Amino acid sequence: MDRRNFLKKGSMGGLMGLAGARDVYRIVQQAPEPIRLPPADEVVRCAIIGFGQWGRQMAETVEDLPEVQLSAICDTYAPMLRRAERAHPDATRHTEYGEVLGSPDIDAVLIATPTHLHKQVVLDALAAGKHVYCEAPIAHTVAEAREIGHAADAASDQIFQVGLHLRTEPQYRSVFQFIRSGAIGDSVMSRTQWHRKQSWRQASPNGQRARDLNWRLDADLSLGLVGEIGLQQLDVASWLMGAYPTSVTGFGSTLLWNDGRDVPDTVQAVFGFPGGRNLMFDASLASSFDSDYETFFGTNSTIMLRDQKAWMFKEVDAPMLGWEVYARRDKFYKETGVALVANATKLDSLGLDPTADDPNLKSPLWHGLKSFSDNFFFGPYPAIADQNLGFAMTVLADAAKRAIASGQRVELTETDYQL
Amino acid sequence: MATRFEVVVMGRNEAYARAAGEEALAEIRRVEGQLSWFDPASLLSRINRDAASGPVVVHAPVFGLLQRIKQLHGVTDGAFDPTIIPDEDGLPETGRTGAGMAGMVLDIENRTISFTRSDIALNLGGIGKGYAIDEAATILREAGVENALIQGGTSTAYALGRDDDRPWRIALSHPSPDRAGQQVAWVELENAALSISGIYGRGRRLADGEWVGHVIDPRTGNAVRDTELAAVVVDSDRGALRALDPRAKQSTDSAAAQSERSYPSTDSDALSTALLVLGSHSAAPNAFPDCRTLCFSKDKVTDQFGPWHIGALAARKEENGP
Numbered sequence: 112m113d114r115r116n117f118l119k120k121g122s123m124g125g126l127m128g129l130a131g132a133r134d135v136y137r138i139v140q141q142a143p144e145p146i147r148l149p150p151a152d153e154v155v156r157c158a159i160i161g162f163g164q165w166g167r168q169m170a171e172t173v174e175d176l177p178e179v180q181l182s183a184i185c186d187t188y189a190p191m192l193r194r195a196e197r198a199h200p201d202a203t204r205h206t207e208y209g210e211v212l213g214s215p216d217i218d219a220v221l222i223a224t225p226t227h228l229h230k231q232v233v234l235d236a237l238a239a240g241k242h243v244y245c246e247a248p249i250a251h252t253v254a255e256a257r258e259i260g261h262a263a264d265a266a267s268d269q270i271f272q273v274g275l276h277l278r279t280e281p282q283y284r285s286v287f288q289f290i291r292s293g294a295i296g297d298s299v300m301s302r303t304q305w306h307r308k309q310s311w312r313q314a315s316p317n318g319q320r321a322r323d324l325n326w327r328l329d330a331d332l333s334l335g336l337v338g339e340i341g342l343q344q345l346d347v348a349s350w351l352m353g354a355y356p357t358s359v360t361g362f363g364s365t366l367l368w369n370d371g372r373d374v375p376d377t378v379q380a381v382f383g384f385p386g387g388r389n390l391m392f393d394a395s396l397a398s399s400f401d402s403d404y405e406t407f408f409g410t411n412s413t414i415m416l417r418d419q420k421a422w423m424f425k426e427v428d429a430p431m432l433g434w435e436v437y438a439r440r441d442k443f444y445k446e447t448g449v450a451l452v453a454n455a456t457k458l459d460s461l462g463l464d465p466t467a468d469d470p471n472l473k474s475p476l477w478h479g480l481k482s483f484s485d486n487f488f489f490g491p492y493p494a495i496a497d498q499n500l501g502f503a504m505t506v507l508a509d510a511a512k513r514a515i516a517s518g519q520r521v522e523l524t525e526t527d528y529q530l
Numbered sequence: 531m532a533t534r535f536e537v538v539v540m541g542r543n544e545a546y547a548r549a550a551g552e553e554a555l556a557e558i559r560r561v562e563g564q565l566s567w568f569d570p571a572s573l574l575s576r577i578n579r580d581a582a583s584g585p586v587v588v589h590a591p592v593f594g595l596l597q598r599i600k601q602l603h604g605v606t607d608g609a610f611d612p613t614i615i616p617d618e619d620g621l622p623e624t625g626r627t628g629a630g631m632a633g634m635v636l637d638i639e640n641r642t643i644s645f646t647r648s649d650i651a652l653n654l655g656g657i658g659k660g661y662a663i664d665e666a667a668t669i670l671r672e673a674g675v676e677n678a679l680i681q682g683g684t685s686t687a688y689a690l691g692r693d694d695d696r697p698w699r700i701a702l703s704h705p706s707p708d709r710a711g712q713q714v715a716w717v718e719l720e721n722a723a724l725s726i727s728g729i730y731g732r733g734r735r736l737a738d739g740e741w742v743g744h745v746i747d748p749r750t751g752n753a754v755r756d757t758e759l760a761a762v763v764v765d766s767d768r769g770a771l772r773a774l775d776p777r778a779k780q781s782t783d784s785a786a787a788q789s790e791r792s793y794p795s796t797d798s799d800a801l802s803t804a805l806l807v808l809g810s811h812s813a814a815p816n817a818f819p820d821c822r823t824l825c826f827s828k829d830k831v832t833d834q835f836g837p838w839h840i841g842a843l844a845a846r847k848e849e850n851g852p
Contacts, residue, residue: 164556174589190672200590314550316674321546370545470570470579 155242155487158183158211159202160232161224162191163324164313165246169223170199172476179484183211188320208232212239219244219270219487221480225323226339227251227332233259233271242270242491244483247346248338248508249273249501256505260530263498270486272494273501275346276479283347283475285453286414286421290351294423294432295409298352302391302406303344305336308399310368311376328372335363335515336378336394338508343475344405345382346496346504347416348390351407355503355528356390358383361515367397380511415448419472422448503528533562533659533683537666540677540694550673554666554680561662564592565654577643578651581634585642593641595661596634598796602657603631606804606817611748616651660686660725660799667795680795685726685802688795689719701843705730705759705826714759715824715831716843721766723794725802728759747807756827760805763822763836764794809833 157173159166162184173181184195185208192204203211211217212235219242222232226248236243243263250256263271277283290298313324326332327339337345349355359382363375376396381389404417411429415422424446425435439450473481479496486494506528514521537554541547566572573592580586588596602610613634633647654661659682667688670678677691679698689698697720704712705728717724729745745754801818808814810825810833822836831840 164553171589174587194672198589198591309552310545310548312545312549313553314546314673314675368545468570470575472571 153488154178154180155484156180156182156216156218157221158185158205158208158217158219159221159223160185160208160211160236161222161228162186162195163223163225166223167194167198168476169221169480170195170202172474172480173221174199175473175477176480176484178488179480182217183214185211209235212236212241218242219483222246225326225332226334227255227326230255230259234262237262237266237269237271240269242483242487244270244272244274244480245501246274247342247496247501248334248505249498250505251332251334251338253502253506253509256502257530260498260502264530268491270483270491270494271498272479272483272486273496273498273504274476274479275343275496275500275504276475276482277343277347278350278495279478279482280419280475281453281478282419282421282451283416286416286451287351289423289451290407290409290414291353294412295407295414296411296426296429297409298386298388299408299410300389300391301348301352301408303341303348303404304392304401305340305344305394305403306399306401307396308367309396310370311396312368312370312372328374330373330516333374334505334508334512335374336376336396337361337380337392337511337515338505341380341392341394341511342504342508344392344403345390345507346500347405348382348384348407349503349507352384352388352390354385355525356382356384356507356523358520358522359507359510359514360520361511362518363515366395375515378515380514382507382511414451419475421451421453423451424448499530502530535662535666535680535682537670538679539670539675540691541675547675550670550675551678553673554669554678557666557669558662558682561658561665564589565658565661567653567655574652574654581643581652582645582648582650585637585640585644587640587642590641591665593636593643595657595796596636596643597638598793599657599800600631600634600636602797602800602804605814605819606801606808607814608749609747609804609807609814609817610656610800612653612656613650614653615649656803657796657800659683660723660795660797661793663688663723663795664793686723686795686799687719687725688723690721692720699843700724702726702759702761702824713842714826715761715841716839717761717763717822717824718837718839719763721794723764723766723798724761725795725798726759726761727802727806729754729757729806745803745806749807754807757806757809757825757832758828759824759826760802761824761838762798762802762805762818764798764801765820766792766794 155178157179159170159181162170166186170181170184173179181199181202183203183205184192184199185205186192186195187206192206195202195204205211211220220236222229222243222245224232229245230250233243233245249259311327315321315324333339359380361378361380363378365372365375366377368376379393381391383389404415407414410426412423412425415424422441435449441448441450482495486492506523510521510523535555535558537551539547539551563569564573567574569575573588577586577588599612611631613631633645633650634652635644635646663680663682663686666680667690670690675690677693679687679689681687687700692698697718699716699718701713701716703710704714707730727745746752747754801821804817805823805825808817812833822838823833824831824838825833
């Protein structure tokens with residue numbers, strides 16, 4: 112641990128605190144993009160706990176990170192372990208996660224179980240001395256999120272990272288700096304959406320297994336569309352706005368999937384941020400129109416983030432920035448968006464066309480896991496998505512769930528977000 | 531890929547059938563994402579970009595597919611060959627004069643692929659669809675689905691179980707664009723895959739009225755002319771093709787994992803292209819062990835092996851198929 116503690120850093124990013132209107136203009140000092148190579152011959156030996164759809168995605172992503180070794184896969188359901196064997200024959204397979212926690216050959220665990228099962232796995236993994244990457248939301252209740260947060264605080268020599276991975280995605284980081292430099296003018300409002308036409312149900316031949324699989328449709332266990340899907344977008348909005356919401360109003364209905372579920376298939380929510388700026392959120396499992404993206408409206412321009420790409424739409428009276436004359440433009444019906452390209456100069460220096468699709472594009476999850484492995488080799492330092500952020504986002508998701516269920520406006524104070 | 535996939539799931543519980551179908555389609559999207567020629571960030575694009583400069587590590591399932599491609603190339607005497615020499619624009623369909631499988635090297639120990647030449651590329655358009663369908667069928671089986679039909683691009687279909695009280699029945703349309711929609715044959719499938727390949731599509735008509743299709747014989751570089759349509763049926767449980775499965779040998783203690791899985795659609799997809807090129811079953815008897823094959827040219831059956839029904843399929847009263 113000595114080498115890692117030697118490199119321990121104070122804080123890398125995280126929330127910038129409750130920002131007033133003027134603060135939005137400030138260019139915020141950001142940690143530089145890490146240019147790091149792991150020590151030769153050293154790898155993080157990981158176990159994935161929970162090999163459902165997301166666990167599989169994680170395992171595939173891990174195989175794209177040479178410095179991370181997928182050593183073990185845990186799942187309680189035999190067919191999932193057979194799937195694991197086919198896809199990742201080199202990883203050992205376990206029905207009891209205790210086996211990997213007891214193994215000295217595992218450095219870290221990546222937790223992809225259903226949300227309501229996270230807590231015990233996190234507590235056991237931290238107690239066993241493992242580094243932990245836990246999917247978001249970290250828990251289905253504020254109380255359990257707090258327990259997890261305190262356990263992570265107590266294990267300060269171990270990494271605890273939450274799967275809120277857009278803060279480590281280069282395109283989002285670049286837009287963050289762009290907005291914080293004042294390029295969109297005064298922030299006006301923001302809007303995010305997530306639209307799919309799908310049941311959100313999973314099928315299994317085994318009745319108990321089917322109930323276990325469909326925890327997302329159970330109001331007691333699920334934070335619903337806001338918590339299980341929208342949390343990533345709400346995290347980005349909080350990050351860009353420099354504050355957590357102070358209120359939530361929400362609506363939810365089941366409009367298509369009347370199959371006995373008690374979690375709405377279509378929701379809208381308005382999140383109030385300091386300074387009278389609101390975020391409009393909507394998500395639906397009943398319509399796929401226009402898919403998912405985030406839009407941040409400013410007095411000078413509006414930025415749209417979509418599919419790990421970003422565009423700026425300028426107001427006619429906005430000042431010239433200069434470079435946009437040369438930038439690629441894309442038409443969106445009658446609007447013209449100026450493409451914002453992360454690492455444009457880097458791509459240019461590599462002889463790659465910055466406006467073409469990036470052949471080295473990696474998913475947000477890849478960047479999240481990359482920052483986790485960087486932390487293993489060069490830390491531990493508090494993760495960008497640490498227990499404080501994980502806790503705060505659970506508080507927000509829980510408030511949204513209550514607002515939607517009751518039809519009442521839920522107020523949140525700064526202390527509510529504090530672990 | 532601009533291919534439309536469809537899944538029909540039979541079952542009494544609609545919510546359950548829908549959920550299983552959604553998972554199968556999600557699996558197809560996942561596989562397409564890996565094997566897409568057009569997405570520069572796909573695994574296939576990475577192989578095509580980097581494999582000439584050094585070994586590229588690939589996930590175990592995709593490595594299994596690459597091994598199978600080598601074997602299918604071998605048993606078809608080179609009539610199935612997904613290695614190509616892309617043209618100046620990097621397009622897959624032209625200049626396809628058989629880059630040769632010898633240029634593609636697989637390292638089983640390290641699960642890597644490398645190219646010995648810098649001008650070749652791999653285009654999985656002739657097998658990826660079938661592979662995606664096989665992966666989706668595995669998902670359906672694991673979800674407990676017993677009867678379903680999956681089809682991609684109306685050229686490869688996999689029939690899981692039965693269509694109610696009898697095997698799934700699928701009709702083959704006349705390959706010529708002039709007679710589109712006219713049924714020429716039909717076939718019954720139960721736990722079996724069907725693929726069809728035709729020379730029409732992106733082809734052109736010569737001055738004398740002859741149609742030159744888009745399918746090129748990888749061994750000669752000439753356009754395929756003689757056979758207009760080739761169809762291959764591969765049954766899931768046929769021993770000959772199961773023995774072909776490299777994963778069956780690779781895996782040691784995984785009888786259970788393997789028994790849930792076979793690759794009929796992957797094989798039929800590749801073999802139908804090979805049959806179109808070879809022209810008849812007798813030309814390469816080793817290529818189609820235990821398969822049902824059918825070749826059509828100049829409006830008549832020119833080669834047939836196994837049970838096929840020639841002529842149009844009478845419509846069933848209840849609508850069941852896709």
